[in-house]
Amino acid sequence: MTKRVGKQTLYLPSCPAVAGYAAVVGKKEGEGPLGSRFDYIAEDSYFGEKSWEKAESHMLKQCFSLACDKAKIPASELDYILAGDLLNQCVSSSFAMRDSNLPYLGLYGACSTMAESLSLGAILLDGGFASAVCALTGSHFCSAERQYRFPLEYGGQRTPSSQWTVTGAGALVLSGKGKIRVTHVTHGRIVDAGIKDPNNMGSAMAPAAFDTLRAHFRDTGRSPDDYDAIVTGDLGALGHDILEALFKADQVDLGPCYMDCGVLIYDLTTQEVNAGGSGCGCSASVLCGHILKGMEDGVWNRVLFAATGALMSPTSSQQGESIPGICHAVVLEREA
Amino acid sequence: MTKRVGKQTLYLPSCPAVAGYAAVVGKKEGEGPLGSRFDYIAEDSYFGEKSWEKAESHMLKQCFSLACDKAKIPASELDYILAGDLLNQCVSSSFAMRDSNLPYLGLYGACSTMAESLSLGAILLDGGFASAVCALTGSHFCSAERQYRFPLEYGGQRTPSSQWTVTGAGALVLSGKGKIRVTHVTHGRIVDAGIKDPNNMGSAMAPAAFDTLRAHFRDTGRSPDDYDAIVTGDLGALGHDILEALFKADQVDLGPCYMDCGVLIYDLTTQEVNAGGSGCGCSASVLCGHILKGMEDGVWNRVLFAATGALMSPTSSQQGESIPGICHAVVLEREA
Numbered sequence: 001m002t003k004r005v006g007k008q009t010l011y012l013p014s015c016p017a018v019a020g021y022a023a024v025v026g027k028k029e030g031e032g033p034l035g036s037r038f039d040y041i042a043e044d045s046y047f048g049e050k051s052w053e054k055a056e057s058h059m060l061k062q063c064f065s066l067a068c069d070k071a072k073i074p075a076s077e078l079d080y081i082l083a084g085d086l087l088n089q090c091v092s093s094s095f096a097m098r099d100s101n102l103p104y105l106g107l108y109g110a111c112s113t114m115a116e117s118l119s120l121g122a123i124l125l126d127g128g129f130a131s132a133v134c135a136l137t138g139s140h141f142c143s144a145e146r147q148y149r150f151p152l153e154y155g156g157q158r159t160p161s162s163q164w165t166v167t168g169a170g171a172l173v174l175s176g177k178g179k180i181r182v183t184h185v186t187h188g189r190i191v192d193a194g195i196k197d198p199n200n201m202g203s204a205m206a207p208a209a210f211d212t213l214r215a216h217f218r219d220t221g222r223s224p225d226d227y228d229a230i231v232t233g234d235l236g237a238l239g240h241d242i243l244e245a246l247f248k249a250d251q252v253d254l255g256p257c258y259m260d261c262g263v264l265i266y267d268l269t270t271q272e273v274n275a276g277g278s279g280c281g282c283s284a285s286v287l288c289g290h291i292l293k294g295m296e297d298g299v300w301n302r303v304l305f306a307a308t309g310a311l312m313s314p315t316s317s318q319q320g321e322s323i324p325g326i327c328h329a330v331v332l333e334r335e336a
Numbered sequence: 337m338t339k340r341v342g343k344q345t346l347y348l349p350s351c352p353a354v355a356g357y358a359a360v361v362g363k364k365e366g367e368g369p370l371g372s373r374f375d376y377i378a379e380d381s382y383f384g385e386k387s388w389e390k391a392e393s394h395m396l397k398q399c400f401s402l403a404c405d406k407a408k409i410p411a412s413e414l415d416y417i418l419a420g421d422l423l424n425q426c427v428s429s430s431f432a433m434r435d436s437n438l439p440y441l442g443l444y445g446a447c448s449t450m451a452e453s454l455s456l457g458a459i460l461l462d463g464g465f466a467s468a469v470c471a472l473t474g475s476h477f478c479s480a481e482r483q484y485r486f487p488l489e490y491g492g493q494r495t496p497s498s499q500w501t502v503t504g505a506g507a508l509v510l511s512g513k514g515k516i517r518v519t520h521v522t523h524g525r526i527v528d529a530g531i532k533d534p535n536n537m538g539s540a541m542a543p544a545a546f547d548t549l550r551a552h553f554r555d556t557g558r559s560p561d562d563y564d565a566i567v568t569g570d571l572g573a574l575g576h577d578i579l580e581a582l583f584k585a586d587q588v589d590l591g592p593c594y595m596d597c598g599v600l601i602y603d604l605t606t607q608e609v610n611a612g613g614s615g616c617g618c619s620a621s622v623l624c625g626h627i628l629k630g631m632e633d634g635v636w637n638r639v640l641f642a643a644t645g646a647l648m649s650p651t652s653s654q655q656g657e658s659i660p661g662i663c664h665a666v667v668l669e670r671e672a
Contacts, residue, residue, distance in 0.1 A: 003463070003464045003465055004415070004464075004465070004466075004467075008439055010465055050655075051655050053651055053652065053655065054655065079340070080523070084444055086425075087649065087651070088424040088425070088649045088650070088651060089422075089424070089444070089446065089647065089648065089649035089652075090444045090647075091647065091648065091649045091651065091652045094526060094647035094660055094662075095647075095652065095657065095660065097526055098526040098527075098528045098647075098660040099528075100525070100526070101525055102525055103344055103523040103524065103525055104523070104524070104525060104526050104662060105443075105445075105452065105456070105523065106443065106444040106445050106446075106452070106647070106662075107441075107442065107443055107444060108420055108425070108426045108442040108443060108444040109441075109442050110425065110442075116441065116442070120441070120456070123459075123460070123463065123465055124459070126463065127339070127459065127462065127463025127464070127465065128339045128340075128463070129339055129340070129346055129459055129463065130340075131340075147651075187416070187439040187440070187441065188439065188440070189436070189437055189438055189439055189440060190430060190433055190434040190436070190440050191434075192434045192435075311425065311426075311427065311430035311431075311434075311442070312425065312427065313423065313424045313425035313427045314424070315389055315423070315424060315427065315483075316389065316425075316427045316431065319386075319387050319389065319390065321431065324430055324431065324434040326430075326440060326442075
């Protein structure tokens with residue numbers, strides 16, 4: 001059976017199933033419109049640890065345990081962990097999983113990591129290389145802020161186009177059993193539209209989302225109408241509108257089913273997050289909280305999840321480079 | 337056909353083939369004992385660019401082109417690029433590949449990246465998800481030194497256990513055609529032996545190499561005698577001896593077929609590299625220069641390539657954390 005559909009899309013004949021999932025977030029995310037959808041809301045931004053980096057690691061570990069528990073699969077029965085994060089050298093993931101005793105594949109897809117880990121996990125299952133895997137990622141506002149921007153104590157002003165790094169994690173266990181299944185994957189190419197402002201990630205990533213989603217529709221012969229929900233993450237309000245405009249110029253209407261995780265997770269009028277949420281934890285917690293719960297409840301049956309990432313670093317921006325973006329897309333379907 | 341062999345090892349029935357490979361290194365590496373084995377030796381540590389980070393990116397791009405050329409596969413026919421590096425947010429890989437127009441999977445396995453990218457690439461081929469992929473990684477002494485340790489201008493003294501980050505890159509194209517084939521993969525678990533000295537990576541990574549190689553021998557029922565060469569990368573002289581000792585305590589003699597990329601790439605008595613080479617580019621350039629050429633020439637027929645990585649960051653070390661290690665192993669066989 002051929003698994004490649006067009007140039008960039010894979011069809012997974014075995015349709016690996018979502019056995020369990022969990023989302024852990026911080027206080028601010030818990031106060032947002034999706035507050036009731038998360039498994040755990042931490043009151044303490046330190047998660048009981050002595051640094052924000054250790055807090056991020058703690059949150060990932062907690063989220064991983066919750067997902068295994070909800071999947072009713074002991075962690076020791078997993079064949080792989082696929083994980084990554086935004087910290088330099090991806091330390092929050094590797095430290096979170098260092099006691100797991102499980103084969104570990106470290107990924108770096110910036111904020112697209114949830115889609116990258118989920119898609120590679122589904123491929124491992126579909127190819128018969130694994131029978132159960134966990135895809136895991138997250139981010140923490142405080143550790144990201146001081147690594148990418150300024151010390152929190154500095155209290156720097158933020159531009160209207162800037163986004164707020166989500167304190168949150170998502171973990172998803174894939175195995176043979178479950179009602180929600182992964183049917184297709186479209187892996188993205190790097191797209192650099194020349195945006196140089198690191199406080200305008202939505203504009204930098206929207207062209208990558210456009211490129212991947214357009215490839216997905218082309219490869220599968222589907223249109224936005226074939227989906228109950230198309231969910232990008234984390235373009236924010238600005239990137240959301242740019243993506244709609246790019247498709248409109250292409251005579252395609254994304255329609256009311258189009259949403260962005262960075263817009264969904266906060267109340268943009270009251271929570272002072274400017275253009276919305278971002279970070280690996282944004283699309284991860286929205287997928288593993290809001291979206292999968294909605295699918296389970298029958299709100300959506302077929303979802304196109306397209307996480308986006310900005311592949312820059314503070315050093316590349318300081319050296320005058322523009323911001324390359326990437327977007328990986330995964331189709332999730334609920335069995336009738 | 338079952339693809340899982342024991343808890344951690346995969347057998348790849350289709351045995352994906354190495355279609356082409358290339359190694360690009362810096363001046364110091366060119367002056368070492370493997371100098372004649374590399375495809376290109378740069379005289380200029382800047383590779384004609386304005387910063388060392390851009391130089392690293394340039395080197396990766398050059399290496400990628402050479403590998404595609406030697407494989408006689410146009411880059412546009414590749415289904416995937418799997419790449420990663422040591423720079424914060426893996427920017428040298430993503431900037432190197434941003435104009436490639438190819439689906440891109442970013443990885444973070446620190447210095448184990450060559451084995452991680454090669455193994456995942458082989459899995460994509462074996463499962464029918466791709467027909468040609470490129471695995472790519474590298475490192476640059478100057479960009480690594482200023483990111484991980486001190487500004488080069490500072491001229492800091494180095495401890496005897498410290499290793500020298502290789503300026504080098506390796507790229508490997510996998511497809512259906514070629515005499516050298518990937519038969520098995522053993523993905524590693526994270527192992528933290530409690531070493532806290534970031535100038536002693538060999539000691540931190542050797543226990544991970546031991547864990548993965550032991551799992552490989554257990555899963556496959558093979559012993560070191562079944563290999564013409566067992567090549568770790570990049571344990572250096574200290575880690576090399578620790579790994580031998582760990583196996584000896586386990587009543588296993590690695591024998592004369594055991595080598596380490598960090599020991600092979602420099603002349604340890606004259607090149608002032610202390611315990612040897614390290615960095616993603618160490619095992620990558622030694623594999624894609626020395627080892628694969630040796631296999632082609634019939635020096636070795638069956639090789640166990642086990643790249644090692646230290647999953648720490650300067651921040652984790654500053655916060656008093658120990659150094660978790662990882663090692664992924666790949667079996668390469670030359671057809672008779």
